[in-house]
Every structure is written in structure tokens, then in C-alpha cells.
Amino acid sequence: MGVMSVAIESDVCVIGGGLAGMTSALAAAETGASVRLLSHKKSTLRQASGLIDVLGYTPAGEIVAEPFEAMGSLPNHHLYQRVGSQAIHDGLALFDRVVGESYAGGHTSANALVPTYVGRIKPTARYPAMTAAGLASDRSPVLFVGFERLSAFDAPYVSASLSSDGMPAPTRGVTISAPGSHRPDTRLHRLVHALDANESVSTSTGEQPIRIALARRIESHLESAQRVGLPALLGLENAPNVRRDLEQFLGVDVFEVPMGPPSIPGQRLEHQFLDALDRAGVHRATGNPVVAFDADGDRIRRVFTDRNGSSVPYEATQFVLATGGLVGKGLDSDRTALTESVFDCHVPHPEDRTEWYGDNPHTDQPFARFGVSVDADLKPHDDSGSPEYDNLRAAGAILGGTDVTMELSASGNSLTSGVRAGRLAGERSN
Amino acid sequence: MDTKTEVLVIGGGSTGCGIARDLAMRGVAVTLVERGTLTDGTTGRMHGLLHSGGRYAVSDRESAAECISENRILREIASHCVEPTGGLFVSKPGDSEEYFERKLAGCSACDIPTELLSAEQARAIEPYLAHDIERAIRVPDAAIDPFRLCVANAAAAREHGARIETHAEVTDLLLDGDRVVGVEITHSNDNGMTGSTERIKATHVVNATGAWAGQIGAMAGVDIAVRPSKGAMTVMNCRQVDTVINRCRPKGDADIIVPHETACILGTTDVEVDDPDAFPETQWEVETMIETLSELVPILDEARTLRSFWGVRPLYEPPETKTSDPTDITRQFFLLDHADRDGLAGMTSIVGGKLTTYRLMAERISDHVCDRIGVDGVCRTADVALPGSENPMHLQEAMESFELRSPIARRSVQRLGSRSSSVLSTSDPNPVICSCEAVTRAELEDAITEVGTDLNAVRIRTRASMGNCQGCFCAHRMAALLHPDHTVETVRTSLEALYEERWRGQRHALWGEQLSQAMLTRYLHATTMNRAQSQTESSPTVAFERFDGGDERGD
Incomplete structure (x- = not known):
């Protein structure tokens, strides 16, 4: 495979073009950093309903009218508990700026009830x-x-x-x-x-x-x-x-x-985010997967995408991993193991595959919690609890530990972790 | 409630349905009862091989000869259930050459046509066969849809006046001294009879419950020592092969690949179990099949697996035989006349056997029962086509008359056979409900008319929800078809039963693509549809006033 000799440089490089990746890129750009967003496939927003759920149910299964009042019911390791409610507000505020009048719900802290x-x-x-x-x-x-x-x-x-x-x-x-x-x-x-x-x-x-x-x-x-x-x-x-x-x-x-895939509201939302990225001056490279990276001790120096067999290097000071979970293919698996697909970050999971699933399709499923584990700065950890890399943060569905599908908190997790990971990456890149 | 019949058949698998058809065609009044839906037991949980007999040509020539004879009959009378794929017995380095020769000789002795193929010739037929295969024997194996076959037998029985009662579990045998005079059943269907019991008096009772035969026998104090043996099967997402591929070596796990509709089914294992309703589904069985069969077809190792399922063989041997290894137990069938055997008149059990010879088994049992009840009937089941196979409809005709695009019409006509015309003739729009298997609304509505709200029964008749997505994109659409004839509550209950059944098999295929699919399904059903939480919500009343009442809209 040929390698382009001159790397494309930016302060922050975000990998993944879903809601979390785009939010990270915008948050990083707001700090004044130069941002590059690498995405491989069509965004998973096309599969989502276009509704922005923050928290719909408590862990006990009670419907939530006031999400910010219900945060206390979440376990300590939950993203919302780790980063605090200000980060959730920040994520929603960024979202509201992007979508303007085309979305509603920002006039109240309460959840709305929408027919499915x-x-x-x-x-x-x-x-x-x-x-x-x-x-x-x-x-x-x-x-x-x-x-x-x-x-x-x-x-x-x-x-x-x-x-x-x-x-x-x-x-x-x-x-x-x-x-x-x-x-x-x-x-x-x-x-x-x-x-x-x-x-x-x-x-x-x-x-x-x-x-x-x-x-x-x-x-x-x-x-x-x-x-x-x-x-x-x-x-x-x-x-x-x-x-x-x-x-x-x-x-x-x-x-x-709102309907299932291919979701028209999801596509409209994707267009609005892409426009916002363009306005914010985020450089986008779409259609090629990240296939390799160079690290220097505890820092990632650059990642490489594969463009029709030639390798394109992207160099940055800070990186954000927002490649999605099992659906977005940020996680790979085979019959024996589960891996994070770009940096091979540690993904806690039972060795015995029969412990990946439960008997009832609607209740607890361990695989729904698969993902990288992070600290409060959203740096993925290795199995001993230390950061995998000093300049790598993760956002969105790649984060493990919580079953967002049952909580109805997937979008909220993406916005919250996206804004925090992007902002920290932007601030540390200067 | 008390009712009467001449012969009562217990068990809605291929054998029971075959017996019901046979007796009904001889003019006998028959009632068949099945505790679940048709094929729920062993019939619906097999790899779908219509044996050429090649498999038994070395170890059991009597079975082999029966197989090839029945194979030829079923191609005629059940053409819409059979795909004539052909089969190969393939040998790899290290496989016994002597066994290969004995296989050839055995086939020849049993009148099973064979063709000896070089490795190159075999790979010309199946390009994904491993490069190191040595040679192969071609035999007339075929793929058969056990669901369609079983349902067609039941439909034929009904056409001849039989009563087919599903969701009706036998809760007791009615005895009069040392004679069985009928059964007591408990209904669990959705036609308003749920929970009610019915006593059906019968001149003769046939116990065709296979692996469950011992449980029925125990109700009358007779011992039927069935030795249930589980076998695992793994479903791949596409047809890596279009021919049945057998490993040419003596008995062993994981030695067959059967192409079936859009998929391939890998089989199997053979482990004796205590209870045919509760046995462990273990991961090693799935691993063994993928790993061992990858020796024959290497791309299986990387291919997408949709699900795995387990069936229970109704193996039986006379009690004094005492074979220790279940793989050594004969695949022959046994007719147990309880009058001769146990001094209990009025009941016959049938155990052992296999799907390929279901018609022959039914014929023997029916002969015996007719003899017992004094009926002079001649078996006609080998000469009369099953419903759906009478008059194979031309594909082009179907495409034109139903305005369906070619792949959908082809699939519909394959499934429906000569019923295509009556099922698909609808003036209403006929959208595809299940895209993976190309099943249209008209076909589903036809099945619902036949079986009611049991969506798993609808599934086995139509293949809807059996493709790549395993119901992710179609299960709810299928369920909605029950409305408005049925209530919202029934729609939800039926959907859950289908969704849970689909989940049960998928659990064993959760890696790679299918794990991604399972997660997508979860996002869609739990989050986008919000089915999971509202399903389990303890209090159905939501305090609507506590939620966002909407912003004032300026327009």
C-alpha cells in the first residue's frame, strides 16, 4: 500500500460521523481548534428516529417526566453521573444552536410524549x-x-x-x-x-x-x-x-x-449538522475507513485512512474516537472476542460467549452494555484502569457500561459525551 | 365437552399429520391433536434433508432402501416442498478410502444412483469446496421444507374430513379397564376455548408424539423407553453451497450442509437428553459445527450465522438392546401395539424413524390401525399429490397475473405451489411485508386465516421473519395484520411470542454481523418503537400532565 508522505494536519481529529462525532467536532471547533472529521459510512443518524432522548426511563423502569430530576436514580458509573448535569445541558445547548427552529422541546426541562x-x-x-x-x-x-x-x-x-x-x-x-x-x-x-x-x-x-x-x-x-x-x-x-x-x-x-430506517427525520438532522460543520470550518473526509495509526509512547501521532488501497495519514494533537458501538461498527466481534476496531482499546466483556446475552429479548442484555470504559475526562482505559493514550477521548455509542436502548438515553449520551470530549480535545490541543 | 372420533392421533409432526392424511383418505374419521402448533416438536427442528439413502448405505441398508424409494415418491407428491439440489459425499485426506468404496457399493446395492466425481468435477459443481478434497460421490439428496410438508399433509387430511386441533395438549388418557378409549385435552388456542378441557372418545388412539411418546405412555402405565437425542443445527445467512454436502466418513458430529431456501443449515450433533423439553443448548455444539464443516467449505468460518436451533430425535430401541452410544441406536422406526406388548388395547405408538420415511411410517401404522378397527381401506398416499403440488403453476403466469416483480413472484410460487393463484389473487395492494424472504401481505393474510393469531404458525407457513433480520423489520408488521379482527392486546401478545421465538435461536449466533443486527434490532424495538419499556411497565397509566404540553405555535 502506498503512503502519502505529507500528513494532513489539524489540532483535533475526530473519527466517526454520527451524532457524537459531529457534536465533538463542533465543540472542538468552538474552542478555536482546527478540526478534521473522518467518517467512513453513511451516518447512523439515518437509522435513528430523529428524536433526541436524554433519559426516558429510570433503571427501575419508571417513565421519566423530568430527566434532570431523575439523574439521581442512575448508578455512579453512568456517564451522566460522571460528567455532571452541566455537561448534559451543554450538549443540549449545542444541539439547539445547530437545529434552531426546526426542533422543539427546549422551552421546558420536561420530557415530551411522542407517539411511535x-x-x-x-x-x-x-x-x-x-x-x-x-x-x-x-x-x-x-x-x-x-x-x-x-x-x-x-x-x-x-x-x-x-x-x-x-x-x-x-x-x-x-x-x-x-x-x-x-x-x-x-x-x-x-x-x-x-x-x-x-x-x-x-x-x-x-x-x-x-x-x-x-x-x-x-x-x-x-x-x-x-x-x-x-x-x-x-x-x-x-x-x-x-x-x-x-x-x-x-x-x-x-x-x-418518526419511523424506522431509513429515517427521513434522521437524514434531515444529518444535513443540519453537516451544514453546521461547514459553517464552523470543520474539514470533513468521508467514505474511507481508518485502518491504522502511529503512536509515540502514550500519544497517538496520526491515523491512516485507506483510500482505494493508498494510505492517507492524518496528524493531530488530540483525537476523539466516535466510531459507534456494535451498530456503527466501532466494535468488532468474532466467535471468540470483542475488540475496539481502530485503536484496539480495552473492551471489557465476558470470555464465555454464553454470558453475552440473556433469555428475554426485552430485558437485560450484557451485549447492549459493551463498549470502552472511560474516566471523567472520557479517556478510554486499559484493563488496569490507566488511560490507553493521553490524547485520545471517546464519545457516543462506543462508550460502554450502560444500556442506552432501555433508558432511552442514546442521543443524550452522544451529545453529552460529544460536547465534553470535543471541548476537552480542543482546549488541550492549543 | 365430549366429542367422538374413530381414530385419535396425538402429535402434529410429520408422522402424525401423515397418519391423519392416510386414514382420512381411507374414509376413517380422524381427529389429530397437537399441544403446540404443527411441527413444534422434532419436525420443525431438523436440517431439511430429503435423504437419498446414501447416508445409511453402509450402516443400515434397509433404511437406505426405504429412503430412496420414499425420496422418489415425495418428489412427485410433494413437489412444492422439495428442491432437487442433489447431494455430494466428499472425502478429505485422511478419510477412509475403504469406507468410500463401501459407500459406493452400498448405494449400488440399494438402487441409489451414484456418480463418482474427481475433486475438480466436485469443485466445478460447488466452487467453495476445500482445495484439498480428494473425490466425491453424487447422490439424489434433496432439500425439503418440513413445515410446508407437514402443513400440506394436515390440509389434505382436513380436506378428507379430518379434524386438526392445534394448541390442544393431551392431559390424560381415558381408560376403560385395560383399554384406551380416548383422551382428555386442554385447549390453549385463541378461539375462545382457552383453558377448557375436552374429552374425545375414540375407537383407537395413535401415539405419534415421537420423543414425547414415553410421557403419553406413562398416562396409561405403559413404558415406552424413547431415548431422546438432541442435535444442533446452525443457520447461515446465505447459500454457500447449492448442493447437499456430506462428509464421507462413518458417523460423527458436524458432517452435513443442507442448502435451504435462502440459507444453509449446518448439522449436527447427537447427545442423549433426559427431557425433550428441557436440555442445555451448548456453545461447543455451534463451535464444532462451524469449525468442522469449515474443513469442507472453508468460507463458512467467516460467514454470517443467523441462529442455531436444537431438535430432539425420537430414537428408540427395544429395551433389551441397551446401546450405550446414541449415535449407534438404529434410525429404524418401531410400531408398538400396546395390546400385544403391554396388554393395553386401543392404542398404538410409533417411535423412531425420520422425516424422509414419514409417509411409509404412516402407511404401516394406518394399515395396522385399519386392521385393528376393522376397516378395509387401501393406502393411496403415494399416488395422490399433496395440496399445493397438484398442478405446478408456471412462474411467468404468476408474475403476470399478480403484478409481482420476478424475485418476489418466484419465491411466492415456490412456497405456495398450485395454491399461488387462490392466495395471491387479490384486488388490494399487495406490499412485501418481509423483505428478507419476499413474503407479501396476501400470503400472510392467507396464513392468518388458516391458523389465527399464532404468528409462529404463520411464520412456518410463509417463512416471514426467517431471514437476515430475524424479524427486526417485519415482526411488528406481521402482528399489525391481526388488527382489527383482533384486539390490541392480542396483537401485542402474538408479537411478543414471535419476537421471543426469534430471539431464542439468534442468541447462539451473536458475534460479527449478527451481533450488530441484534443491537440494531434492540435500538429499533426498544428505543424507536419503545416496545420494551412500555411492555413491562407495571402501571399503564402515564401522568400525561407532568410532561411537555407543547410550545405555543405561532402559525
Whole structure:
């Protein structure tokens, strides 16, 4: 493999382009450091709902209304306990700066309750403005609208399930055929782009802009509904306009229910973060994995990406590891062991693979807590408790010790650790 | 509740369903009861090999001859359940040459067609075979879908008037002196009969419960010393081979790879267990299979594993035989007439045997039972096609008439056979619900109509949730199809049962890609859907007023 001789230099090098990596890069840039962000694959934000959960459940399984009041229920080793609530506020503040008016929830410290696409109610700290009219605590009547070919969102079932969970608003659900689709198995994501561009579609009453055609199909089902909930595919770039047009035609509020992958709200959020990175002057290199690194004693000097077989060196004073967990592939595993994929940091895990999992898929799973262990400065530790490297910090899903999927705290963990790791890296790089 | 039948069959596996079909076709009134769903026992937990007989050609020529004969019959009557993959017996350096020759001779003696292949010829057929293989014997092994086969037998029995009652566990045998006169069952299905008991009087009872036969026998005080033996099977995420690959050596663990639908199944181990419902699923079995079979097909070592599952062989030998090693116990089947054997009239048990010869076993039992109850019926099961296999539908026709794109239509028609037309003819949109296995809504709704809210029964009929994602992207969609015919509570309960069953097998494949998949599934179901916490919430009432009431919106 050829090696480029002149290394690309920056003060801080962040590895990983998910929520934690992008947050780290922005936080580091805010300290005045020059920042390089290396990302390999498409961001895992595309798989996330776009909701920003900070803490939804206590370890005892109680739903959390006030996340900052519930921090005391967390164990001492929890990230939130280690870094303190100011760091959580800092993470949310950075997020709020990035997303501006496109998200809601920052007006209160309380969690909001948002309907999920299988009809459960979920506590979250920040939600897209596109979803704001859908809060489950609101008492105004809702009509959920699904599409015939989109089996992931069954509107009549979502409505019945939310009612059974005690949602106070009267709800109904109907399934309609989406305007403008042609082939019987066309992917619904064509609809996202058609709504973005407000394409003209043919209907029984002639050619119409698709937003109007959709609104007309919903209109006859409205009855007394004061809000209409649709699966989250109301456009990518022009989503606010799609919603405004639907609301104007229907005369009621319209909201989106966040969906599973590929998540449109997740993609919108990714775009906003990428814009913020560009504005902050963060240099991005995308599409190539970090495959090797040079260390000098307890300091990492540079990392190498593999670009079509040639090795590209990136030199920095400080590094942030934000490569994700098992999903983002920051952790690798085979039948015998679990490893951290870039620096081979220590990842505590049982030697016996039968201890990686439990019997009930919905309760305790050791593998969900796999990740590197860190100190309060977020430096990964080796098995004796000393930092692996003096200039390496970790953020996001690569951190171990907590099952964020059960707590509903994944985004909060990424923002909190991202802002702290990025800020410390920026400050120490000068 | 009391009901009556002529013959009551206990056990909804391949043998029980085969007996029900056979007797019903002879005009006998049959009721079949199964404690879970069809195939829940051993039938649904095997590697899906339709034996050519080659496996037994050295050790047990009688079994080998039965296998090749039944193999030929099933290709005709169950064509929509069989994929004629062919099979290879492959030898590696160090494997006995003498055994290889005896295999060839044995096949020849049992009328099993063979072709001797050089290493190059074998690798031309299966390019992923190891470079050091020495030679191979080609035999007419095939892959068979045990679920589809079993369900088709039950459907045929029902067409001929049989009653098939699943989720109905036998809780007692009804005795009149030294005669069995029926059974008592307890219902656990979802048609409003849950918890109720029913006494079914019968002229004759057939105990076709395989590894569980001893438990039924004990209810009447007879000893049926089944020796259940567990075997592990590991499912790979794709077809590394398209031919059944056997290691050509005497008995041993981990010596077969069966291509099956979109996957390959590695088998197996052989360890005697005490209780067929509770035995350890151990990691060494999975490791052994991957490591040993990688000697034949090296890429298996690095390949993605979806899950592992265990089945229990209903091995039996006459009590005086006392074989110590379960791998030495015969694979023959035994008909136990309890009148002759134990002085208990009115009941016959069938133990031992294997899926490939299920029809023959059913024929022998049915002959015996007809003799006992004085019915003159002739077995016709070898000559009449099973439902779905009567009239293989042309693929092109299916694609055009159902407006499905080619891969989806192909998969649907493979599964449904000649039922394709009636199942897929729908004027409603027919989206794909399970993308991994290309299962459409119409196919799932057809299965739900047939079996109700048991999504695992729907799964085995359609293969939905059996692919790479193991239900991550489709389990909830399948469950939602139950609404509005069923309540939210039923949808949730059914979803949990499917989700837990999928988890049970996946646990044994949690490394590499499948561990990533499991974590993604967890994020999606626990976090994005919030299914985990709301499921276990002790108090369902949320204090809505304590949460964010929304910001004032300016528009």
C-alpha cells in the first residue's frame, strides 16, 4: 500500500460521523481548534428516529417526566453521573444552536410524549417541529393517516394502540392510497421526493400538485379531527413547506410520526449538522475507513485512512474516537472476542460467549452494555484502569457500561459525551 | 365437552399429520391433536434433508432402501416442498478410502444412483469446496421444507374430513379397564376455548408424539423407553453451497450442509437428553459445527450465522438392546401395539424413524390401525399429490397475473405451489411485508386465516421473519395484520411470542454481523418503537400532565 508522505494536519481529529462525532467536532471547533472529521459510512443518524432522548426511563423502569430530576436514580458509573448535569445541558445547548427552529422541546426541562410508529408513547427531550403537533399529552382529536403500501405504519392499529395506552385525545386511523404511485411495489420513498418537489400527479380530477392531491385524499376523512398524523416522509429539504401546504389546505395541524430506517427525520438532522460543520470550518473526509495509526509512547501521532488501497495519514494533537458501538461498527466481534476496531482499546466483556446475552429479548442484555470504559475526562482505559493514550477521548455509542436502548438515553449520551470530549480535545490541543 | 372420533392421533409432526392424511383418505374419521402448533416438536427442528439413502448405505441398508424409494415418491407428491439440489459425499485426506468404496457399493446395492466425481468435477459443481478434497460421490439428496410438508399433509387430511386441533395438549388418557378409549385435552388456542378441557372418545388412539411418546405412555402405565437425542443445527445467512454436502466418513458430529431456501443449515450433533423439553443448548455444539464443516467449505468460518436451533430425535430401541452410544441406536422406526406388548388395547405408538420415511411410517401404522378397527381401506398416499403440488403453476403466469416483480413472484410460487393463484389473487395492494424472504401481505393474510393469531404458525407457513433480520423489520408488521379482527392486546401478545421465538435461536449466533443486527434490532424495538419499556411497565397509566404540553405555535 502506498503512503502519502505529507500528513494532513489539524489540532483535533475526530473519527466517526454520527451524532457524537459531529457534536465533538463542533465543540472542538468552538474552542478555536482546527478540526478534521473522518467518517467512513453513511451516518447512523439515518437509522435513528430523529428524536433526541436524554433519559426516558429510570433503571427501575419508571417513565421519566423530568430527566434532570431523575439523574439521581442512575448508578455512579453512568456517564451522566460522571460528567455532571452541566455537561448534559451543554450538549443540549449545542444541539439547539445547530437545529434552531426546526426542533422543539427546549422551552421546558420536561420530557415530551411522542407517539411511535407502532402505537406506543415515548418520552423524549427534543423533537422535530414536524412532530410537534403530535404530542400524546395534547387532548385535541387526532386522525392518523397511513398508506396502503406502507405496511410499517398501520394507522388504524397505531390509533387503537395509543388509545389502549391511555392517550387522552380521541384518535382514529385510516389507510389511504398515496397519490402518484404507479407500480404496485414502488418504494414509498419516491413519495418523499415527489412531496419535496411538489410534483404534478394525475388524479381522477386531472393533474394536480401532489401536496394538494394528498390533502384532498385526507380531507374526506377529517371529521372532527384537529390534527393529522402521517408517517415521517413529508419531504426532505422542503419538509416545512410540505407541512404548511397540507395544514393550509386542511385547516388543521399536521405532524409526522418518526419511523424506522431509513429515517427521513434522521437524514434531515444529518444535513443540519453537516451544514453546521461547514459553517464552523470543520474539514470533513468521508467514505474511507481508518485502518491504522502511529503512536509515540502514550500519544497517538496520526491515523491512516485507506483510500482505494493508498494510505492517507492524518496528524493531530488530540483525537476523539466516535466510531459507534456494535451498530456503527466501532466494535468488532468474532466467535471468540470483542475488540475496539481502530485503536484496539480495552473492551471489557465476558470470555464465555454464553454470558453475552440473556433469555428475554426485552430485558437485560450484557451485549447492549459493551463498549470502552472511560474516566471523567472520557479517556478510554486499559484493563488496569490507566488511560490507553493521553490524547485520545471517546464519545457516543462506543462508550460502554450502560444500556442506552432501555433508558432511552442514546442521543443524550452522544451529545453529552460529544460536547465534553470535543471541548476537552480542543482546549488541550492549543 | 365430549366429542367422538374413530381414530385419535396425538402429535402434529410429520408422522402424525401423515397418519391423519392416510386414514382420512381411507374414509376413517380422524381427529389429530397437537399441544403446540404443527411441527413444534422434532419436525420443525431438523436440517431439511430429503435423504437419498446414501447416508445409511453402509450402516443400515434397509433404511437406505426405504429412503430412496420414499425420496422418489415425495418428489412427485410433494413437489412444492422439495428442491432437487442433489447431494455430494466428499472425502478429505485422511478419510477412509475403504469406507468410500463401501459407500459406493452400498448405494449400488440399494438402487441409489451414484456418480463418482474427481475433486475438480466436485469443485466445478460447488466452487467453495476445500482445495484439498480428494473425490466425491453424487447422490439424489434433496432439500425439503418440513413445515410446508407437514402443513400440506394436515390440509389434505382436513380436506378428507379430518379434524386438526392445534394448541390442544393431551392431559390424560381415558381408560376403560385395560383399554384406551380416548383422551382428555386442554385447549390453549385463541378461539375462545382457552383453558377448557375436552374429552374425545375414540375407537383407537395413535401415539405419534415421537420423543414425547414415553410421557403419553406413562398416562396409561405403559413404558415406552424413547431415548431422546438432541442435535444442533446452525443457520447461515446465505447459500454457500447449492448442493447437499456430506462428509464421507462413518458417523460423527458436524458432517452435513443442507442448502435451504435462502440459507444453509449446518448439522449436527447427537447427545442423549433426559427431557425433550428441557436440555442445555451448548456453545461447543455451534463451535464444532462451524469449525468442522469449515474443513469442507472453508468460507463458512467467516460467514454470517443467523441462529442455531436444537431438535430432539425420537430414537428408540427395544429395551433389551441397551446401546450405550446414541449415535449407534438404529434410525429404524418401531410400531408398538400396546395390546400385544403391554396388554393395553386401543392404542398404538410409533417411535423412531425420520422425516424422509414419514409417509411409509404412516402407511404401516394406518394399515395396522385399519386392521385393528376393522376397516378395509387401501393406502393411496403415494399416488395422490399433496395440496399445493397438484398442478405446478408456471412462474411467468404468476408474475403476470399478480403484478409481482420476478424475485418476489418466484419465491411466492415456490412456497405456495398450485395454491399461488387462490392466495395471491387479490384486488388490494399487495406490499412485501418481509423483505428478507419476499413474503407479501396476501400470503400472510392467507396464513392468518388458516391458523389465527399464532404468528409462529404463520411464520412456518410463509417463512416471514426467517431471514437476515430475524424479524427486526417485519415482526411488528406481521402482528399489525391481526388488527382489527383482533384486539390490541392480542396483537401485542402474538408479537411478543414471535419476537421471543426469534430471539431464542439468534442468541447462539451473536458475534460479527449478527451481533450488530441484534443491537440494531434492540435500538429499533426498544428505543424507536419503545416496545420494551412500555411492555413491562407495571402501571399503564402515564401522568400525561407532568410532561411537555407543547410550545405555543405561532402559525
